Amino acid sequence: MTSRSQAVSESVWFKSSYSGGNTTECVEAARVAAGVLIRDSKNPERPHLAVSAFAWVRFLSAVHRA
Secondary structure, three states: OOOOOOOHHHOOEEEOOOOOOOOOOOEEEEEEOOEEEEEEOOOOOOOOEEEEHHHHHHHHHHHHHO
């Protein structure tokens, strides 16, 4: 998946509700047309992970079952 459909800088990032409260272990995600972007909030300028909407739904389903 590429993030060309929406520039990363234009994306609306939100922090994971499961991230640590001490701000040292935080994951952020942003919804884009093709799926979801994931990044480390401590290093937002670093490369991000892009996953398809299908893969994101499967991931969330697996997490909820665990």
